[in-house]
Amino acid sequence: MTDQPIFIFDCHLDLSMNAIEWNRDLKRSVYEIRDIEKGMTDKLDRSLGTVALPELRKGKIGLVVATQIARYVEAGSLIPGWNSPEIAWGISQAQLAWYRAMEDQGQMTQIVNLIQLEEHLALWFDTAIPDENKPVGYILSLEGADSLVNISYLEKAYSYGLRACGPAHYGPGRYAAGTGRTEGLTVSGRELIAEMDRLNMILDVTHLTDKGFDEATSLYKGPIWASHHNCRKLVNHTRQINEEQIKVLIERDAVIGGAFDTWMLTDNWERGKDDPKGRGVHLELIIDHYDHICQLAGNSLNVAIGSDLDGGYGKEQSPYDLEDISDLQKLQGMLAKRGYSNEDIENIFYKNWLRFLRKAWA
Structure with a gap:
C-alpha cells in the first residue's frame, strides 16, 4: 500500500x-466556519461541519456529484420543506447560482460530458500543480424531483447541466414516495422516468421505497447508480438496500456509494441524543458495507464513496474518527488491512465512478 493520498471521487455532497x-x-x-458558528443553535450541526472546499482539496477529493435539493411539503407536514413546487424550484435555482459563482471564481468547475471529464482528470493528475490551486469538479444531480414544477422543467435543468436525478427524498413526493413511506412512483414519476431515459440521464435510486425501486429499475433503460446507500443486511432500515436490490444493481453494472451518516452505520440511532463515540461508530464500519457488496459481486467493481457528509449533519453524526472530509483518505489503510489490493482501493476511491460515467456518456 502507498502512503500517498489517492484521488477521490465522492458521488454525493449537498x-x-x-x-x-x-x-x-x-x-x-471547515475550522473557520466552525468558529463563525460558535454559539449558534438553529441547526444540530452548527460549529460541527465537516465539509468545505479547502478540505476537499486537502483530501484530494477533486471530483464530486453535487446536488440541488428542495423538497415540497403539504401543509401540516412533519418533515421540513417548501410550500409550493415553484418555491422549491426557486431554491434550486439559488443553489445553481451559488455553483455558478464558485465557477466564476475558479473554486469549482462543472462537468457535463466526457471531454470535460477527461480534461479535469488530467488537471488533477498533473503533479506539477499543487492540489490547493485546482478547482473541485462537480457533476450536478437533483436529489428528490419535487422542485420540477412539471415534466418540462427536467429538460430546462438538463440544459444547465443536470446529469443525474433521484426522483425521491424523504416522505411523500410529487414524483415518487421516499424514505419512510411504502408507495412507489406516481403517475408523474413514470413520466419523469421516461423523460430521463429520453435525455440519457443517470437515475439515482437512492431514497426510493422498495416498491419504487422495483418500478423504476423495471421502467428505466438507461444508466443507474445508488449515490449514497448502505446495506440493509448490516443495518436494518428501509433507507438501506436489501440483498435483492444489490443483485439488481450489480446486474445493471451500477455503482453503490457508501454513506457516512451514523444512523446508516448502526441500528436504532437517535438523532440529537446519541454520540458517535458512545455508540462505537467509527470509519471501519463503512468497510463492512463495502465488503458485503464486494462479496456478493465477487469483485470490487460495484462499490465506491458517496459520503453525504454534509447532508444536514456534522461531527455529531459522523464516525468519531473523522474530523473533516479529508479523513476519507484513512479508508486506504483500512481497506488494505482487510486484504484489498491497490487496484481494489483505486476502484473504490474513484475508478468505479469513472468507468460508470465513461460508459454512460459514451
Whole structure:
C-alpha cells in the first residue's frame, strides 16, 4: 500500500444546500466556519461541519456529484420543506447560482460530458500543480424531483447541466414516495422516468421505497447508480438496500456509494441524543458495507464513496474518527488491512465512478 493520498471521487455532497440554507461560505476552511458558528443553535450541526472546499482539496477529493435539493411539503407536514413546487424550484435555482459563482471564481468547475471529464482528470493528475490551486469538479444531480414544477422543467435543468436525478427524498413526493413511506412512483414519476431515459440521464435510486425501486429499475433503460446507500443486511432500515436490490444493481453494472451518516452505520440511532463515540461508530464500519457488496459481486467493481457528509449533519453524526472530509483518505489503510489490493482501493476511491460515467456518456 502507498502512503500517498489517492484521488477521490465522492458521488454525493449537498454543497449548495449548505451554502444557501446553512449560510456557510465554503471557500473558508471547515475550522473557520466552525468558529463563525460558535454559539449558534438553529441547526444540530452548527460549529460541527465537516465539509468545505479547502478540505476537499486537502483530501484530494477533486471530483464530486453535487446536488440541488428542495423538497415540497403539504401543509401540516412533519418533515421540513417548501410550500409550493415553484418555491422549491426557486431554491434550486439559488443553489445553481451559488455553483455558478464558485465557477466564476475558479473554486469549482462543472462537468457535463466526457471531454470535460477527461480534461479535469488530467488537471488533477498533473503533479506539477499543487492540489490547493485546482478547482473541485462537480457533476450536478437533483436529489428528490419535487422542485420540477412539471415534466418540462427536467429538460430546462438538463440544459444547465443536470446529469443525474433521484426522483425521491424523504416522505411523500410529487414524483415518487421516499424514505419512510411504502408507495412507489406516481403517475408523474413514470413520466419523469421516461423523460430521463429520453435525455440519457443517470437515475439515482437512492431514497426510493422498495416498491419504487422495483418500478423504476423495471421502467428505466438507461444508466443507474445508488449515490449514497448502505446495506440493509448490516443495518436494518428501509433507507438501506436489501440483498435483492444489490443483485439488481450489480446486474445493471451500477455503482453503490457508501454513506457516512451514523444512523446508516448502526441500528436504532437517535438523532440529537446519541454520540458517535458512545455508540462505537467509527470509519471501519463503512468497510463492512463495502465488503458485503464486494462479496456478493465477487469483485470490487460495484462499490465506491458517496459520503453525504454534509447532508444536514456534522461531527455529531459522523464516525468519531473523522474530523473533516479529508479523513476519507484513512479508508486506504483500512481497506488494505482487510486484504484489498491497490487496484481494489483505486476502484473504490474513484475508478468505479469513472468507468460508470465513461460508459454512460459514451
